[in-house]
Structures are given as structure tokens and as C-alpha cells.
Amino acid sequence: AVVSTQSTGPEIIHNYIQVGRIFNMFVMYGDTFLPNPDSYDELYYEVLRQYAVFDSLNETALQYSNKGPQYKDLCRELLSSLHNIRALVNHFAPKIDAWSKTNKISTPTPEEVMEIVRSNYDSLTLKLQDGLDHVERYSEFPREQQFYTNLVRGICKDIREGTDLSLSSKEYHKFTTATQIGE
Numbered sequence: 788a789v790v791s792t793q794s795t796g797p798e799i800i801h802n803y804i805q806v807g808r809i810f811n812m813f814v815m816y817g818d819t820f821l822p823n824p825d826s827y828d829e830l831y832y833e834v835l836r837q838y839a840v841f842d843s844l845n846e847t848a849l850q851y852s853n854k855g856p857q858y859k860d861l862c863r864e865l866l867s868s869l870h871n872i873r874a875l876v877n878h879f880a881p882k883i884d885a886w887s888k889t890n891k892i893s894t895p896t897p898e899e900v901m902e903i904v905r906s907n908y909d910s911l912t913l914k915l916q917d918g919l920d921h922v923e924r925y926s927e928f929p930r931e932q933q934f935y936t937n938l939v940r941g942i943c944k945d946i947r948e949g950t951d952l953s954l955s956s957k958e959y960h961k962f963t964t965a966t967q968i969g970e
Contacts (some may be wrong), residue, residue: 807868
């Protein structure tokens, strides 16, 4: 199955690249900011568990790379951002399969998978990804701020007009004042 690309053209590929970067940040540097080593193991477990999503992203990149020059570089960047995720899956999946055959178990438990992961970190080779040392600064005022402001105002207005609110005058004043901020 190919990941849906119903959004407009190259923008969706760019979003997939951002997803890849986030995963690479966690895979490469997660041990420095995740709360404990178990969280890192759980991250690897979840990546392994959801490998089909990453395979689908990889398929999408391969499909779109032939759709024209506006896609070629983006798809190459997406494939690069998926490299470590695929390396992780390709490294651990055979080890999990071998463990399952040895122990005559068709599906290991999450704890067993995490133990297999823990015991095989040392043989995993990952590629340092470009751009992980530079991240876009978070903006308090994203491009979509006006859209979300109007959406919240509309929802509050609909609720206020369509709901019988039994509020004290003080509570009602707080509610109406909060929904009128920025009008």
C-alpha cells in the first residue's frame, strides 16, 4: 500500500521528509533527551512494529521520483531520511526471526523484542543524517494562525449560540471575553 498523497504535490513529500527527520533525530540522539534507556528501546520497538508505514513511504518516494523534476530531489531527500529507519528494520527483523525460530515462537512479546533489540545495538550501523544539527525555530505565530483563530472563534460562537449555558454572570463574562480576544 502506498501512503496517500491526496495533498497537493511536492508539499506532501516535504512533510514526509520532516517526519523522517523527526524519526532520525530520535533514532540518532534519543538517548540524550528521552527520559530513560527503556524509552529508547520502546522507540525502536514501535519503529519495528510499524515498519509497513515506513515501507509505504519508501514506495511513495520511489513512485514519485519519476513524476518530474519537482519531485526528483524531494524524493531523493525522502529516501535519504528513511535510510536509518530501513537500516534499523533490516538489522533487527532477521534477529527477531532467528530468535523466534530458535525459541519456536511465532510472535515474540514486546518485552522479548525489546530484549532482542537491547542485545543487538552494538552491531547496528546508522548513517549520520544531514540537517539534524539545524532545526527550524518554532514560531509562536505559525502561518495557519488566522485559520485556527477563526476556527476556534466559530466553534465558540456556535456553542454559545446553540447551547443553553447555565453560567453565572461572572462565568458568562469570562467565557464571552475569552472568545472575543483578538476580534
